[in-house]
Amino acid sequence: MVPHLTPPATPPTRTIHYACPHLPNACLASLARTSPPEAAAARLVHTLRQEESSVLSLTADERFIYSGSQGMDIYASVGQTYAFTHGLATRSHGIRPSTNPLSRATMVIFLIGGLDSTTLSPLYTIIPHGESGDIFSLAYVHTPTQQRLIFGCQNTSLQWVDLSPSVLRPTSCHLGVGDISPTGSVYGSLNSNSAADHGALGLSSPGPQTPLSSSTPPKHKFFDSFPQPAGRPVTLQRPSTAVLTTASNLSFQRPSTPIAAPKIKKSTNCEGTGAVGATDKNEDEPRILSIPSENVIHSAHYGYIYCMALVRDKHSDQVRLVTGSGDEETKLWELPPHHNPTLQHTFSHDSPVPSDPAAEETDEDIGGAVLALAVRDGTIFAGGQAGRVAVWDVETLTLVRVLVAAEGVDVLSLSVLGQDLYACTADGYVHCWSSTFQHTAVYHAHSGMILSSIAIASSGVLVTGAGDNSVKIWEVGGPRGRKRRNSKNLWPSEPVDDIHDEDVLGLVYEGELEAEGADDPSNALIYALSKFVAIPSVSSAREDCKQAAVWLKKCFSQLGADSCLVSSVANVNPLVLATFRGRPPAPGAQRRPRILYYGHYDVISAPPLGWTSDPFKLSGHNGALYGRGVSDDKGPTLAIAFAASSLLSRRMLDADVVMLVEGEEEAGSAGFKELFESVKDRVGEIDCILVSNSFWIDDVTPCVTYGLRGVVHSSIEISSERPDVHSGVEGGAIVEPMIDMVKILATLASGSNVLIPSFYDKVRPQPEEERILYKKIAEVTRTTPASIASKWSEPSLSIHSLNVSGPGNATVIPSSVKAKVSIRIVPDQDTDEIAASLVTHVKDAFAGLQSPNVLNVQVDRTADWWLGELDDEYFRALEDAVRDEWQAEPLRIREGGSIPSVPFLEKALGCHALHLPMGQSSDQAHLQNERISVNNLRKGQAVIERFLVSLGKRESS
CATH class of the missing domain: 3.30.70.360 (Alpha-Beta Plaits)
Incomplete structure (x- = not known):
């Protein structure tokens, strides 16, 4: 691996589970990995420091970079020279000392209609409705049909104000700041009693209004109450306003003497009394706008609304709002012009069935407050607690992936630059993912929490602000500028197909998988398999099997599935249940198909005698991967999960895929029936069962299995x-x-x-079709039909x-x-x-x-024995997928072995089973040097993708 320029003492993603200290690598987050090369991450261009004041928020325009500080000031620096030219104090505008001063109940709006960026003078002061508490998030909507500011509050409400020029400044007359409407703009008035008592503007009919006599906003009974000596009254007067001051050199300096507060412009009416012209000397003074009750959605969430972002339709002017909250939910809102936002959908990770006490949650779950949001091409990124970034698809309203930045470290800010996603965490690190979710960079950016970030597309710059009182400008460039490692010619003895960008999940890095030929950085499947194999989940080893189940549950969650553990039977290894949800069916169409995959994560013991490498460390040689379980059944299980995840991320999954993976198959599936019955309702109605736990008849001919003894x-x-x-x-x-x-x-x-x-007495006679088939197979295997029959059908x-x-x-x-x-x-x-x-x-x-x-x-x-239905539409679809992927006619084969759960599931679910062997006859399952061909593993995933896509097409036709 390329060495870090300034590596941390301990990689932020490295954790060791207390229950398995002997498995440090296996116990990382399922698809977490060591840090990618920092040399390719970013170049620090400039550092700007504020004086004893954390950087809480950032934004920028074509001229300035603006930062909001804990010291109640907003600083502006020239974007080209990085020189700080102004400090904008905001004390009289209701920004009180707190842990988040620039989020307080009364706010000054900058840049987006609130600040004149040419003069850096405030235009509006907006007072929220009621006791809103802190304001944690803002979004400005600017379309041909609406211009409004929306903000999320500590009291769980969404509030908005119309900033359309036609509403703020009608052409028929010039209005003063007292002319506030029920929409938060015009035709309302300041009522001294109601404003003072309730923190909101009273409403009245048009006409002469009572002007605001002071720039002091109404007192808040909670946030304006400071500790006082006994018997001393609480002062009702807030500090005076400071509008503009200058800073010197390259450091943010707190203004030493604030400039006196401007006078608030008097109210006028629409009959011309006291009308203020364009040349009025008070034209640049800020207006006070108040939010009426009509512009409030109470309890928009059941927690603080920490973040919001806009989702723009590429084919229209439609804009939707997405909000994130401490209630662990992400919500999508429609924005009808001049009306309150309407809830369209709530994104939340399904929890285990409440009635099922055996369904266990693990630390991989994406639950926890949603602290940051970003949007890219119809994809919502929701960053939150425990280092998780949930990836939601707006079109299908499904979870695509869960990205892990660092275990147990909150994601506090997200930014999108081009097709790259940047996540800033509380430990001072910045993580980058590409459009294919490849974790391309991580670097230690700050010594304190990174509280804010913005991406400036025009210059390829990422700006970060942190609790170490600094703003840093990073040159990160676009995705085209990043060098990618060529994944061709990795297997000199057995070339494999290159993986194209659209098929890459990209969670593997050079040097992470210490195996010859297995270091393709674009192949997340191989990387995941290396971690899975590292857990020695022999059926009788209860703790190791528990860790394997936890790891697999985490892996499924990160790949976009709803997943949980089920362990309701004593002395039985847990069952892993996960569901990849396909796109909703078209209106009036039939329900989407629902496929159940059955597999197992337990393995046969692997005494080291006779192995050429460590059986629990994945190694590669001549195009094959070696390790216990790679072929039976860890490799095929991951290939199917990655197939579903790949389609999900490309919005091509038109079927539900339920993964049911047990830990007792090698020991006879003890307790499986009881575990299944406990989750049968959650499994739901199934159309067909898919299994991949057998092998080809040789090493070159693709096969489909249709029978087991x-x-x-x-x-x-x-x-x-x-x-x-x-x-x-x-x-x-x-x-x-x-x-x-x-x-x-x-x-x-x-x-x-x-x-x-x-x-x-009851042995079924061999049909003529099978006799013909056995003759064909005998030619391939150079054996006799009788020997084949003795192993399969006798x-x-x-x-x-x-x-x-x-x-x-x-x-x-x-x-x-x-x-x-x-x-x-x-x-x-x-x-x-x-x-x-x-x-x-x-x-x-x-x-x-x-x-x-x-x-x-x-x-x-x-x-029980199992025999497939060769005329079943799902069997034919699977055969077609094998044929199309391998460009060869698949052989129909039977197996002499047994899988206890397959016939049981057929009877329990009332549907047929399919069996796709991915391994070759030389895979050595249960023996020394178990292996699987990399080509077979990859093409196995591709076959499943083709199969699932074909099911969606069949349903639509």
Whole structure:
């Protein structure tokens, strides 16, 4: 990795989970990563410092950069020379000392109709309605149909004032500041009693008005109350106004002697009495505008409205407002001209079903106050607590992604420059993401909290202001100026397709994945897989499986899914449930398809003996990735999640994709049925089930799996009442349990023929179509149709192990012997009948021995067989997707193995299952050096994308 210019002592994204200190990399935020190269991040152009005053807000025009300070002043610097020319004091305009002085209840509006940028003199002072508290956010709407200022308040209200020239200054007459209308502009008056008592302007009919005799705004009973000595009355008079002063050199200086406050212009009426002409000497004095009750939306949120932004339609003049609040919600508002905003949609991350106590939230959730907003091309970025940036799509009203800037560090400001997003955090860092959500830069910008930022597109500059009393100007340029690493020719022994920008999620950086050939910085899928593999989630390792489930839940959330953990069954690893929501169907159209993906995150143990690399550290060699679980089933699970996320980010997901990933599959799916039943309502109505947990017939021919055998696992134990004895002492004098066991096992099979009575009675005859298919497959695999049938469509019995009591020495007769036996079943054998027949047969055979020993036979677990529907429209759609992506006709194959949950889900959901194998026959699943081809992994994702897109087209047609 390219070294940082000024690296932090500890990367801000590095955290180690207390529950798994041995997994420092795995326990980072799921798709968090070490910092990208700072050398390519930004160049500091200039630093401007204020005197003991944090920078709370920033804005700019073509001439000046303006900063709002904690010291109740606004400073202006010339944009070309960075010299500070003015300090604008605002004390008499209701900006009181507080933690956020420039957000107080009465505000001075600058730049956008409130400040004459040529003279830097204030034009309007706007008084909110009622007890608004702090004003945290502003947005100015300027379209052919409306010009208004909207602001969000501490009391959870939205308020607005019409600043249209025709309203503020009618052509028929010149109005004074007292002429305030019910829309906050004209035809109203200042009533001394109501204004003083309620902090708002009284309303009256047109006519002569009572002029405002003082520049002092009405007293606020809370914010104007300061601690006083006992018996001393509270002063009602606020400090005087200071309008303009100058600063020297390159530092913000507090004005030493404020200029006297200007006199407020007297009110006039529309009959010409006291009319003020354009040349009136008081023309430059500020007007006081008041917000009437009609221009207020009370309880617009259930928390402080911290931020807002405008969403502009590229094809029309329509503008919408988006607001963020401490209530953890982001809201989208329509802005009808001259009317209050109307709520269009509320963006909120779905929480687990309240009735499901097993649904667990983790620290990855995007809940928490929304502290910053930015908009880019119909995409809303909502930054908030815990370092998260939620990415919402305006068109589909769906969550596209969750970006992680830093664990546990608030995102306080967001800016968009070109197609790049800049997030400023409370630890003084700036993070940058490209249009494809590639985390391209991070740098330590300030020693204090970065409280504000703006992007100046014309000069490619990012300006940041912070609690260290400084404003910094950074040259960041546009996305075209950033150098990108070429991702071609990464695999000398097995070239893979380049990834185009529109397909890149971009969360990987050079050097992060220490594996030959696996350092493509544009491939987030490989990076995510490296972190997933690093968690040794062997089924029996409860804590590691819990960490794997938490990581996967976080990963799904960051990719744009609603996700949670479910762990309602004791001593069973958690279930991960996530939903990627597609675009809403067109009005009058059918509901969008809903697909359930079933997979697992648990793995078989991986003793290091025989591995050429660490099984829990992803490594690459000759175009393949090695590690436990890469093929079974972590790699395919991530590929499907990334496919759904990619379509979601491109507004092409026309189906819901529900991810159901368990942690007990390798141990027989213990507890899965109970876990599923607890979330069945949330899973919803499903159209088809998708599985990817098997392999091709060879290494070159793409396949689609349409059948699995079932299985009955059993244990047979024979024991005596004697302890272990020496064969030289007791041999020949006792009935040995081992000899009984051998005789019993010999009655189960003869060669490949199972001897259990009526075992073959219900086996489905092989159809002619399958015979033809097996001949074709035999040519590909260079085997015989009979050998293929024996593995796929014929039942079998296997003896897996014999375990004995005692040391197992050659001279010891064990007192007990235990055998593991399994039976693979096929259509149309009944699982329960076969299990019962096995138990009965063993007991009858043992009874025939007339042995004094004791028999114990039990069925450990079972799984039903599964056979797909080849004529199903979803099966044909999957075949078409494989054919189009691989440019080859896929083979229809069956598997000799079993997946217990697939037939169960078919019955529980009343729909068919599909099985897409991504791995090759040489993937070594469950063995040493498990691997998956990078090409297969990427194309597996592409196949799923094609499949999901085709479902949307089928529904629309």
